[in-house]
């Protein structure tokens with residue numbers, strides 16, 4: 001498998017990251033995933049310090065206890081984490097690329113020193129509150145408000161679908177002010193700030209997803225992120241997280257592909273392994289092609305990012321193409337496994353259901369299509 005041998009193009013450091021994360025997930029995560037998914041739980045508090053020790057939290061950020069690796073090394077880590085489960089990769093993405101990246105990019109020195117080292121070590125967990133119950137794809141029209149009251153800020157509103165929401169020690173919350181959209185750090189336990197988990201999900205079940213309610217939450221001036229104003233603040237972080245997703249999707253797809261190949265070799269019908277039938281081989285060959293292409297896209301965008309040349313449109317391209325490819329692979333792999341494909345004994349339907357969330361969050365498929373459409377025509381079709 002991996003006919004193109006894309007990984008031969010990785011550096012020694014990047015391969016070391018790959019092997020370390022693979023060994024970690026095989027030992028500490030994979031044996032429990034089906035149960036976590038079935039039970040709808042994710043042991044974030046236990047896993048976070050281990051992920052921190054491996055340097056995976058805020059991995060591509062410089063200083064403040066972060067590992068400061070290349071973008072490709074970070075991407076490879078996301079790929080291996082998501083080969084285990086999209087929920088695990090989501091935890092790492094939200095912590096590092098959304099919450100920590102917001103503080104790292106836009107925070108004051110005091111804010112960075114207070115939060116980043118503990119978050120990098122997995123001692124403190126962060127979340128990123130942008131989406132609202134009535135504002136998803138159009139966050140620029142958000143309803144959450146932050147108003148001045150003397151030297152303080154008072155926040156009112158709600159955020160929905162927030163990964164790590166109820167377990168976070170600090171929430172990065174985006175709110176509209178008289179001065180444009182600003183980011184605020186809301187520590188857990190602040191009066192007026194409450195969270196509740198979203199239940200009955202059939203996707204990303206091994207991941208905490210919550211609603212945040214802000215009811216007259218009073219914060220000092222020092223809680224505001226001073227370094228950015230406007231929608232470009234949250235969008236800058238989303239571009240970081242989307243980058244991790246375009247790698248992660250390759251991992252989820254690969255896990256489904258491996259399960260399908262293994263099954264096709266051993267499952268016999270009509271007196272032969274089903275992998276010997278041309279129709280099955282066609283499915284597997286298309287999976288190989290889709291994942292080879294997705295792997296190349298990820299590596300190309302990663303190298304551009306390391307050169308400092310990547311554009312948001314390129315990241316949209318990668319997120320759109322690779323999540324679509326992984327979802328197609330997952331659905332096709334599911335058919336190869338027949339009835340066994342619908343059980344948690346195999347990873348395929350878990351990945352398939354997870355990828356439905358991955359298709360929607362960090363910009364839906366439609367949003368990225370519109371982004372690319374705008375890039376090629378110069379015409380904005382968003383509204």
Ligand SMILES: Cc1cc2nc3c(=O)[nH]c(=O)nc-3n(C[C@H](O)[C@H](O)[C@H](O)COP(=O)(O)OP(=O)(O)OC[C@H]3O[C@@H](n4cnc5c(N)ncnc54)[C@H](O)[C@@H]3O)c2cc1C
Pocket residue numbers: 094128129130131135136137138160161162163164203204209357360361362363364365366367370381382383
């Ligand atoms: C498991 C999970 C975890 C998440 N974690 C977070 C998180 O940590 N932080 C956070 O802030 N958010 C998070 N989200 C929210 C996610 O980013 C949003 O769900 C996403 O942005 C889409 O918003 P929406 O669900 O409100 O859909 P809507 O925006 O209501 O869209 C509904 C449909 O309409 C389409 N649509 C919208 N506008 C247009 C248009 N102009 N043209 C064509 N079609 C359009 C969309 O593409 C979609 O198909 C999470 C979501 C999930 C499912």
